Amino acid sequence: MLSKLWILAYRDLGRNRRRTILSIVAVALGLGLLILMNGYIAGVMDESVQNNIRLNTGHLQIRADSYTEGELSLAWPDLLRDPEVLAAHAATLPGVRGAAPVLWAGGVIATPNDSLGIQITGIDPTSTIYDPIREALVGGVFLSADDRTGIMIGRRLAEELGLAVGSDVSLTVVDSDGNADEGVFTVRGLFHTGIPSYDQGSVLMPLAKAQAFARTERRASAIMIMLHDNQALVSVSAALRSPDLQLLSWQDMNRLFLETMQTGLAFYYILDGIVMLIVAVIIANTLLMSVFERIREMGILSALGMKGRHLTQMLLLEAACMGLVGIALGLVLGLGGVAYLTYVGITIGDIASVAGDSIALGSTIHGRFVPETFAGLSIATFIFVLLAALYPAWYAARLEPVVALRG
């Protein structure tokens, strides 16, 4: 019986092809838009978090218990005392790709004509965790560990201050004793990570030089740890846990951003709902029109002994047909759009720098394939389409045969 109802439903849809096609297009456009939107948001979130992990936070950080992020404190009690030992231990743990001490200090970079506030980062140039910077080198050379006067800066910062490889600049830092120390450094290399906030506000120098410059002796602000993948986070954290140290995961360090995005997602969920409702209204309208046009036929089917539930099934099958074809087209449209966003992306240029330091957006935003989300959206769209068919189906099912036969 169901097979014949399928045939009836399928052929009924062919009666007014234009209307059916327009309804299918509405489903396709609605779902395509939802997939594109969700792929875009997932891409923005993922890219921002991954950029932050890659350039700023790593997957895991070990800090002294009293260290407060944001203050960039150089007071000795706030720093790690034996960072090399800790880093070496961390590097031996399974799942760890690299671990290195890092020292952060707030400072000012100055040329004869201009000056800017920046963050000085003392890095271990031999560590693999700085591969992203190494790959982003666009001029000069990468730092060497024993370089006592060299620094690396972002190309954006260089352009802003009119600097080039080989230029001398003055750096000022408030050291661990609270005194301002000044030194002249030479730009060895320029990097371009594509993250405007990073390229504009970071000055890198070898860790040993940074420690000497900030008078922290061999202390470091943190051990930055990169993992092979997220699954090792729990085991590595457990292995490094110690009472006088704080362990911060990438989620902890990106909490503000993640919470902001979660709040923002609520808006997108509302938007998702609105788009689905619009699609549902279009489908309901199509089916209701179709029922009104076929009232006498419904009467004939009733006269033949078709029950209300059969009519309901028939209408639901019509909706299912339109929904499935629309969803298939919507998937093609949406996935095509997400593929474009993923592999080509949208260039937003300097807009990303306005987003602030906590959002490490590149100058090109990429989408991301989120199969489970796309599947969920497709299923939700299908359910909405079926729900939309319930009223026309209910209307058809409760038609009195004798009234329906009068048309």
Added chain:
Amino acid sequence: MDAIQINQVTKTYRVGATETHALDHINLTIGEGEFTALVGPSGSGKTTLLQIIGCLDKPDQGTVLIKGQEVTRLSANQRADLRRTSIGFVFQFFALVPVLTAYENVELPLLLSGMKTSERRARVLELLNAVGLEDRAHHRPDQLSGGQQQRVAIARALGPRPVLVLADEPTANLDTANGHQAMEIMQRLNQETGTAFVYATHDPRVIAFARRVVKMEDGKIIDNL
């Protein structure tokens, strides 16, 4: 046992303050295998009576028995079951499902009855053959003439081997030749199958086919020959 037994059936339509007595205390018995014409002018109550016999509508008062079963108190689903198994319909307008072929139209009530595929196929072909349309089996209604469509409707009505077939003005939209042919087919199938036929008409040429004529006027039976 009689195919149909109607006792004191009354049906009144109300439009605003106006009441129309479509059926006024009708008593009627139709035996098995009868070929009965229900005749009378427009508004005499023929269609309403057919609809009540066919369980498409309910009377305000009175009882209707089909093969001894009282049907006026049945639920909508029970009435649908009864229509599917025991009653065939032929309508004035060629009431075929436009998106189905002649074959599929005849097959539809058999599908609803749950008949097996092989049995169903044989039955459909037998019926299409009986109405002379085996070569039009895969044509849709819009590819058939009015006469052919009505013959498909007759075949469909007989599909589940009903107790009776109700035909409301079956020739009203056909020319004389096609109307005559449709009536001949109905008459022949009545004789071959023993299914009772009750048809409404006011065309004297169609009345002539009947073995029994029931005359109606103003919702009452005025003559029962």
